Amino acid sequence: MPLDIVSTAKAHGGTQGVYRHHSRATDTLMTFAVFVPPQASEGRVPVLWYLSGLTCSHQNAMDKAEYRRLAAELGLMIVLPDTSPRGADVPDEKDNWQFGSGAGFYVDATREPYAENYRMYTYVTDELPGYLATHFPADMKRQGLFGHSMGGHGALTIALRNPETYRSASAFAPIVQPTTADWSKPALDKYLGVGAKSQRLYDATALIEDGHRFPEFYVDQGTADSFLDTGLRPQLLAKACERAGIKLTLNMREGYDHSYNFISTFMDDHLRYHADRLKG
Amino acid sequence: MPLDIVSTAKAHGGTQGVYRHHSRATDTLMTFAVFVPPQASEGRVPVLWYLSGLTCSHQNAMDKAEYRRLAAELGLMIVLPDTSPRGADVPDEKDNWQFGSGAGFYVDATREPYAENYRMYTYVTDELPGYLATHFPADMKRQGLFGHSMGGHGALTIALRNPETYRSASAFAPIVQPTTADWSKPALDKYLGVGAKSQRLYDATALIEDGHRFPEFYVDQGTADSFLDTGLRPQLLAKACERAGIKLTLNMREGYDHSYNFISTFMDDHLRYHADRLKG
Numbered sequence: 001m002p003l004d005i006v007s008t009a010k011a012h013g014g015t016q017g018v019y020r021h022h023s024r025a026t027d028t029l030m031t032f033a034v035f036v037p038p039q040a041s042e043g044r045v046p047v048l049w050y051l052s053g054l055t056c057s058h059q060n061a062m063d064k065a066e067y068r069r070l071a072a073e074l075g076l077m078i079v080l081p082d083t084s085p086r087g088a089d090v091p092d093e094k095d096n097w098q099f100g101s102g103a104g105f106y107v108d109a110t111r112e113p114y115a116e117n118y119r120m121y122t123y124v125t126d127e128l129p130g131y132l133a134t135h136f137p138a139d140m141k142r143q144g145l146f147g148h149s150m151g152g153h154g155a156l157t158i159a160l161r162n163p164e165t166y167r168s169a170s171a172f173a174p175i176v177q178p179t180t181a182d183w184s185k186p187a188l189d190k191y192l193g194v195g196a197k198s199q200r201l202y203d204a205t206a207l208i209e210d211g212h213r214f215p216e217f218y219v220d221q222g223t224a225d226s227f228l229d230t231g232l233r234p235q236l237l238a239k240a241c242e243r244a245g246i247k248l249t250l251n252m253r254e255g256y257d258h259s260y261n262f263i264s265t266f267m268d269d270h271l272r273y274h275a276d277r278l279k280g
Numbered sequence: 281m282p283l284d285i286v287s288t289a290k291a292h293g294g295t296q297g298v299y300r301h302h303s304r305a306t307d308t309l310m311t312f313a314v315f316v317p318p319q320a321s322e323g324r325v326p327v328l329w330y331l332s333g334l335t336c337s338h339q340n341a342m343d344k345a346e347y348r349r350l351a352a353e354l355g356l357m358i359v360l361p362d363t364s365p366r367g368a369d370v371p372d373e374k375d376n377w378q379f380g381s382g383a384g385f386y387v388d389a390t391r392e393p394y395a396e397n398y399r400m401y402t403y404v405t406d407e408l409p410g411y412l413a414t415h416f417p418a419d420m421k422r423q424g425l426f427g428h429s430m431g432g433h434g435a436l437t438i439a440l441r442n443p444e445t446y447r448s449a450s451a452f453a454p455i456v457q458p459t460t461a462d463w464s465k466p467a468l469d470k471y472l473g474v475g476a477k478s479q480r481l482y483d484a485t486a487l488i489e490d491g492h493r494f495p496e497f498y499v500d501q502g503t504a505d506s507f508l509d510t511g512l513r514p515q516l517l518a519k520a521c522e523r524a525g526i527k528l529t530l531n532m533r534e535g536y537d538h539s540y541n542f543i544s545t546f547m548d549d550h551l552r553y554h555a556d557r558l559k560g
Contacts, residue, residue, distance in 0.1 A: 009536075009537050009539055009541040009542075010502075010504070010535040010536050010537065010541065010542075010545075011541035011542075011544065011545055012544075012545045013545075016541055063343050063344050063540075064343050064344070066346050066349065066544075068541075068544065068545075069346070069544070069545075069548070222290075224290070255290040256289075256290050257289050257290065259289055260343075261289040261290065261291035261296055261348075262289075262290075262291075264291065264292075264346075264348065264349070265290075265291055265292045265293075265348075265349075268349070
């Protein structure tokens with residue numbers, strides 16, 4: 001599994017790198033970013049996956065999420081995958097920011113013409129971990145997940161389906177019920193089929209209803225987030241967690257919006273949350 | 281002096297805003313960013329100017345310099361001006377990243393056709409401070425300057441020419457002798473004239489030779505910076521400061537390049553340096 005180095009730079013005593021490879025899962029070139037903390041010179045370090053939101057690539061959080069300072073202090077490797085396959089040969093809806101490029105929703109599509117390339121669930125949970133284990137000083141026994149918006153959805157659902165693989169999961173403004181939210185339902189319908197049962201595998205509240213469990217979740221949500229009422233609806237996650245007896249810390253953050261200003265403000269809290277659970 | 285709000289967002293308890301206005305100095309619309317820390321709700325706060333490097337607008341440092349967390353803690357207002365006038369009516373060399381748009385070099389041009397618009401020295405030292413004093417909770421008696429590369433040059437030269445206005449000055453990888461450096465001499469020649477004496481007003485080492493003084497400077501420089509030997513040459517500043525008896529702290533940072541990975545790594549040190557001198 002060869003890997004091309006796109007760029008590396010020293011940052012906060014560690015290394016911020018960008019890498020590219022051909023993905024079997026998506027049958028495209030895929031780009032991702034990894035921050036390796038300075039502690040990696042002394043042995044494998046815990047891995048924290050950051051899953052980005054709609055329209056983003058690895059680049060947005062790498063530039064704006066402000067994770068390096070504290071990740072370097074805590075000794076966490078931060079991995080930022082892309083959010084979809086990309087390329088001239090990949091079916092897409094160019095003018096639709098909620099579908100196709102930048103909008104993979106961390107699903108394995110089953111409907112044509114998307115099933116061949118839009119396999120971000122397999123890419124993030126199976127293929128990319130192989131690259132990390134092979135090419136980076138990553139301790140794959142200590143993995144956590146977090147993400148923003150569509151990526152918060154990804155973190156919650158991947159954690160619920162793989163509780164043995166990931167020790168910790170948190171989210172910034174997650175889409176907690178994508179099968180009914182206005183900006184995600186059309187995409188799931190196209191990737192998986194209208195009314196398809198498989199949609200429940202990609203919906204945190206449905207997974208919990210269906211018996212999936214994860215020890216606890218940590219969620220921040222801005223009260224000035226313009227997507228709060230129709231797209232995000234954290235109260236639906238709170239209700240599902242309460243019924244299932246899953247511990248949920250849900251912080252409503254007064255006056256914060258949906259942007260990286262919000263994410264970067266609460267980044268330190270999330271990194272410490274994961275470090276407490278990954279460094280044991 | 282009306283001011284348009286382009287955007288505002290809550291960040292780290294303060295407000296990150298972007299603003300636009302018509303500039304008398306440059307005769308163009310100018311955009312700038314201001315971070316107002318939470319302490320401003322209780323009174324005017326010190327102002328720290330961040331001057332950006334070649335090709336940048338206010339946006340690059342706003343996205344990538346990672347100043348908000350600690351500025352909010354220390355109670356510093358951070359101001360990020362653009363680096364040049366811009367627009368269809370502004371003379372430019374589109375394919376030259378070292379001249380024109382994004383490359384104002386913080387000078388007042390005297391040569392045609394640049395003299396009408398390229399007046400970034402007056403814009404940064406005279407016009408924009410007026411907007412800050414009028415529209416923001418800025419304590420104009422407590423101002424500091426820092427910047428990167430071309431903006432480090434701007435910080436050093438503006439401080440040397442206005443020691444009564446600014447209490448503190450620091451720089452990341454500054455161009456210390458732009459009148460001879462390969463990437464700045466052609467621009468100064470075009471803005472000010474080949475061999476013009478006025479070029480010495482925009483060169484930190486020349487200003488020091490000519491008797492200008494500032495109490496002390498704090499400079500970080502990466503050793504893996506590809507511009508170190510031909511464009512930046514901090515040893516020329518060290519020599520000038522030593523001869524003039526100006527205290528200079530020059531940190532050579534092993535393995536760091538010229539990017540925002542370098543800037544963000546040492547941002548906290550600079551903010552604390554300025555806070556120590558501005559909060560008295």
